[in-house]
Amino acid sequence: MITAFIQRAVMQGIPLLYGSTGEIITEKSGHLNLGIPGIMYVGGISGVIGAFAYENACTSAGHGMNGALAILIPFLSCLLGSLLMGLIYCFLTVTLRANQNVTGLALTTFGVGFGNFFGGSLIKLTGSELPSITLTKTSDFFRTSLPFAKNLGWFGQVFLSYGFLAYLAVAISIAAAIFLSRTRKGLHLRAVGENPATADAAGINVERYKYLSTCIGSMIAGLGGLYYVMDYANGIWSNDAFGDRGWLAIALVIFAVWKPGIAILGSFLFGGLYIVHNYIPNLDFSKQELFKMAPYLVTILVLVIISMRKKRENQPPQHLGLNYFREER
């Protein structure tokens, strides 16, 4: 039962990990992107649209699905969808210097609406009675895990039983951690988030860094939506099923004190907190709701502690949420 719990916790954690890694990279450039929940919805539905188109094309052409294409098409359409969302955000906040909070919230409204609208429309196109889209065939490709994992007992179940997107999430986080702390470009990015005026004076192209980090961050976050639909939910899209995971990903950023490495462990912990109520015997429904509060309480606690201890390496980027206009100095 414990191995099953850990396995479910990891699967719950992976979308959060994608979301928070993307958001950490974005926030390091000084942009608080509250559009992440919307971006994750768009990432998910774009993947679904891609997969849906390919599955239908294969069915009508009457041949089987090619594994590589079945993965590549949803994957790329997911990246494209979330990239477009990132570009909208960047264009408004970097080029047009709009307020980041307002833009982010509008992006979330738009993204969730976009996801649910296309979710609903595709359901209508399939003409099925169920209020959901089922892409089991594509999902099977995404969920392919190592064939010998089943023979390795608990070790296989805890470490090797996931689809490739789960490992990709961890790999991206590790890469992001190395990028931010060990490379020159990472240093520049952090400089932009801490003090864009100084970075500008040092010859760093502030706008380019902001654009790139926000767009790449959005694409990573979008993959979280794709993982949720294709792997966690077995290829079934139902409206609003993704829930508040996007906000939880933003909470995780704080919990991880803006470090992608900590976010990996934090995401599994949050995943565990998210489902722990299912594993406590004799818990009635009302108490379950109290348990679901845990990730947010923990996040507030971390937020308060880091602000009280004032350790410099644990602070949010100094210019988080503020726009930079060169002529305003």
Place this chain on the structure above:
Amino acid sequence: MSKPEKKMHEPLIHLVKRDAIPWYQAWAVRIIAVLAALIFSGIITIILTGLNPLEVYQKMFEGAFGTDRRIWNLFQNVAILLCISLAVTPAFKMRFWNIGAEGQVLIGGLASTACMILLGNKLSQPVLLLVIVVTSIAAGAVWALLPAIFKAYWNTNETLFTLMMNYIAIQLVSYFVFVWSVPKGSGKIGIINGDTQAGWLPVLGDQKYLLNILIVLVITIAMYVYLRFSKQGYEISVVGESENTARYIGINVKKVVIRTMLISGAICGLAGMLLVSGTDHSITRDTAGGRGFTAIMVSWLAKFNPLYMVLTAFLIVFLEKGASEISTAFRLNDSFSEIITGIIIFFIIGSEFFINYAIRFRKIRKGGKAQ
């Protein structure tokens, strides 16, 4: 080969911050933005659904103003959204990003619910109503006070703190909905005190939402006066413009932050009371329904001016009501309204740029050397 001319390079366009432009020009820009957004959404509508956008916009009007009931419904929704927008405004003017209105409204609503259920049969109606108003205002204020204290004393990031408080409030409401559910274990509260109407806001005339609307009207004017003409309102503006200046001229910044957030939370709590006791007579975790977030956009679009906020709140609610009518009339998915609302807000957000900044193109030099 480095040419000396290269050092003379001048960017093709560059941006200059404008002085304040006359209000009619600013509003002209905004109106153009809304029109552009409507045209753009029209194109999107044609692409996505193949419907005639004019027909769609006509349906929108019908959805919002079609019948008396719809008009009252529209005004009721405007009132609630306006109330929450007014609540977040003083905090925003102070550059305190209170995005926890959703939670503050819910917790105020939860306090009203608790009073209605627990005290419904024990107190007389006027006393009960007084208790409901006081407790819901207090609950909202406490929910806002926590982040404010931490912001004031330890500079804890208020955006993230208030955001997290939302979900704690949502889960608390879910918990109590299960505890008080009727029938037991159904997970729904249903109409509270349906027979006795204990704790329901009284109905003025025969319009059940009239009292809500009047209350919000009073708050609107009060907030306008408070921000515009009171000393405290002035202090809020100074702290928002520059904390250092505020400190220099002897304003106690901590006190202003905490006091302003108390006001902000208190009005949110009141909005929760209006929702539970004045409208739904019930509560679910969706009672606030994202209005706490929409209110931020409403307040910002109105440049934090309570009087303009009536217009922006109206615009947003009109869009929502209209678009949901489109969804039912043309059998589209409900979420179509969110897409349209999102697009229009993007355009308005973008238009602010053209109000605040001027674009200067590179001047063509004599001899046509530079392009």
